[in-house]
Amino acid sequence: MDIDRYERYWMWAATGMLVLFASAIVARALAESAHPPSHTETVDPETLTVSGEFASPGVRRAPDGGVTVSMRAELYVFAPDIVRVPAGVPITFRITSPDVLHGFQIVGTNVNATVAPGYVSQATVTFETSGRYLIVCNEYCGLAHHLMQGTVIVEPSR
Numbered sequence: 049m050d051i052d053r054y055e056r057y058w059m060w061a062a063t064g065m066l067v068l069f070a071s072a073i074v075a076r077a078l079a080e081s082a083h084p085p086s087h088t089e090t091v092d093p094e095t096l097t098v099s100g101e102f103a104s105p106g107v108r109r110a111p112d113g114g115v116t117v118s119m120r121a122e123l124y125v126f127a128p129d130i131v132r133v134p135a136g137v138p139i140t141f142r143i144t145s146p147d148v149l150h151g152f153q154i155v156g157t158n159v160n161a162t163v164a165p166g167y168v169s170q171a172t173v174t175f176e177t178s179g180r181y182l183i184v185c186n187e188y189c190g191l192a193h194h195l196m197q198g199t200v201i202v203e204p205s206r
């Protein structure tokens with residue numbers, strides 16, 4: 049088979065680039081234990097409503113000014129369903145489920161997590177403007193799934 053010389057050069061160049069890129073991915077994965085972004089933290093779904101962080105969910109302020117919101121997503125509510133946080137500071141949402149798979153999306157932000165029983169999903173967001181933000185469950189979780197929502201009230205920082 050007769051292949052034009054320049055076509056052969058380009059085939060080798062394309063093959064070389066594929067090998068180079070694949071090698072870079074493998075080398076980095078091996079050297080830095082790289083893996084897809086994830087937050088793997090487990091919790092016992094049978095006892096989380098009895099004791100620990102998720103038994104009394106809510107907003108907590110750390111001494112350094114950071115704000116953490118612990119929440120439960122459960123059939124068919126978010127607990128708490130109204131969250132008040134300040135604007136302009138990073139807010140870390142930690143959420144888990146005692147029953148089935150739920151979703152946790154804060155409309156208008158990039159917070160969008162799957163909430164699986166047994167795992168803590170975590171996301172951090174800074175609300176630049178005060179106002180009300182809708183929280184929705186975006187994973188079908190049962191007959192009243194469409195009623196499952198909450199509100200983040202972002203208050204102006206002082």
Ligand SMILES: [Cu+2]
Pocket residue numbers: 121122124149150151185187188189193196
């Ligand atoms: Cu749900």
